[in-house]
Amino acid sequence: MKTESATLEAVEVVTLHSIRALHNLPVSHKNKIVNPHHLLWTSRRHAHAKGTPVVFDINRKEENALEVKISSSKPLSGNHTLEALSDNGEVLFAGKVNGDTVIAKATQTPDEFAALRNHTLHWQLTEGKKDIIPLGTTWIPIYWTNTKEMPAALYRKGINLEALEAIATATKAIHAYPYDENASLIRANAQPVSYYVDSVYNYIPPRYDVWNGATFFTSLRTDGNKNNITLYYNSYIYAHNNQPNSILNCYDTASVLQYLLMSAGYGTQWLFMQPFGYLKQTPLIGRGWCNNPFYASAGNQPVVNVFDPTRTAFGNHAFVNVTNYALVADACAGPHRGGETLAQYVAAAVDTQYPNPPRVPQGTVNNVTAWLGVRYVNTVNAVKETGSIAHVAAIKKLLKYKEVKTLKEDKSGIAAKWPDPADCPALHGKWKTGYEEVVPGAEEVVKIFMLNHGEQSMNIKLHVISGSKELAHNRFFAVTGFTEGANPSYEAGPEDLGQYSAVSVNKQYPIVVFLQDNVVMQISCSDPATDIMGLAKWFLQTARKHEVKDITTHLPAAQVHYSTLQPKLGDRFYLSLSSGENAILEFEQEEENGLQLISEEHSVLVFDTNKAGKQPLKVLVVDKETLLVNTQTIQLDIQK
Secondary structure (H helix, E strand, O other): OOOHHHHHHHHHHEEEEEEEEEOOEOEEEOOEEEOOOOOOEEHHHHOOOEOOOEEEEHHHOOOOEEEEEEEEOOOOOOOEEEEEEOOOOOEEEEEEOOOOEEEEEEOOOOOOOEEEHHHEEEEEEEEOOOOEEEEEEEEOOEEEEOHHHOOHHHHOOOEEHHHHHHHHHHOHHHHEEOOOHHHHHHHHHOOHHHHHHHHHHOOOOOEEOOOOOEOOOEEOOHHHOOOOEEEOHHHHHHHHHHOOOOEEOHHHHHHHHHHHHHHOOOOEEEEEEOOOEOEOOEEEOOOEEEOOOOHHHHOOOOOOOOOOOOOOOEOOEEEEEEOOOOEEEEOOEOOEEEEEOHHHHHHHHEOOOOOOOOOOOOOOHHHEEEEOOEEEOOOOOOOOOOOOOOOHHHHHHHOOOOOOOOOOOOOOEEOOOOOOHHHOHHHOOOOEEEEEEEEOOOOEEEEEEEEEEOOEEEEEEEEEEOOOHHHHHHHHHHHHHOEOEOOOOEEEOOOOOOOEEEEEOOOOOOEEEEEEOOEEEEEEEOOOOOOHHHHHHHHHHHHHOOEEOOHHHHOOOOOEEEOOOOOEOOOEEEEEEOOOOOEEEEEEOOOOOOEEEEEEEOOEEEEEEOOOEEEEEEEEEEEOOOOOEEEEEEEEEEEO
């Protein structure tokens, strides 16, 4: 047996220098991609600190590996193997030592989402069955996920690290890998989906919007359907961490739940039930027991007599189908943890006792439609039609909306340099902008502002459309019509606020929305005393000062430089802006197309090429100040 002194001497002889992942997935942190080829750990930088997180795809488990740099003061003789062990002593990575660089391949991989137990790997050298030379311990967050159920657009900028951390924290009891005896016992009887449901249901704030039933983190895409939803996941995280009075609705909880389940490899559908009817008494996210979801708007209590004529109901409701099991999950009301069929869910959630006449008919399983749901977290798409959105017809009637047949041909619009809302005099310097995010799209760009004043919160979405004005009108009605209540949550706003405006019926958590040319702005605030109408008019004044006759002449130049249009498979492809510093370089990716973004720095995008053939790449150039966007499609031919 090796003595302690001999072991210490061996540690001095062999040194672990750096670790890099191979065939791993890119990750994003705070909506910024982390280069997957960068070192995860170095002895100088991370000796006793946590390294850079890494994500491996379960679908490529044969390729998952770590490249490890070591050095030895003496030549290593014999048949040495470098091994990485988990906290419970299982070998997870191993590779033969034939020099200073060792490729340690995965020796075992979980079959479903998992996180490395305690982020810990213990390194050692072995020589056959002889002595073991310990090399020390590293702390690297390692995640295994399955991209099979994730559309490529969802991780075009990498797997969202915040989402993985949320999943790992919520499911630690069953997904800390390798599994210990306790985890194995829990897993034998666990319903894994329940952990994901609870993670969303208990992630408060945000709490349910008991005033308007409005969505705050979900955006529809084309034709008003629910097949291409954008989830503003990063702003959702910010709201939780920084806005104690933030709110959401069931579209948001369904979208977050679906996103987390997809990120863990589950097959899902976004379910939409219309009509839903009266909610059977149950806990409502962040609000406690409830059978009257819009009690704040009605001016009564969360729980009322089932026959009370003032009792409110869901006009519609969203939840998730986990297709792996054909079971339903709802993180908004219940919660329903993925143990019920659709019929069982409807029977448990929809009340059969209600006022007469009812505000909303009692919904059945026949009123449920299944959609693809969330497809984007950092791309927004224009709304092409609004026909299937819940309250659009009613909103148009309330606003006395007049259809304009020439909207598609009208090129006039607004090209303004948009100010920081915190600078508005109506806010009296009390509010501070804590979060900003620009979400690009080929025809529309949205900028999200999240402001704070003590515990009060304000959320602003500024949509600037570079396509036709018809798209701006569609966006306006998608925002005002896509609510969960039995009736529209909006009424007509002031006639001098844009071409059309709407304000929330309830004034305790006020919302203002206006449309002016190619701009749609939505402002919501937890403090009813704050003058958000003054803020809206301040922005409108800025807009009107920058009206132009032809918006196309104010689009940013879509001129880009590229390394080559015929890169060799395995080479890097570089894309950069030829315009000034006021532009953002972006791209669209609907399906896997042979390119994977690995870096975005200083208006330069760097891609790995991983599939040969002709590949179109749509490039977006966004003006940082005006939020106008222009596009160019590049035709690549990746050579074998």
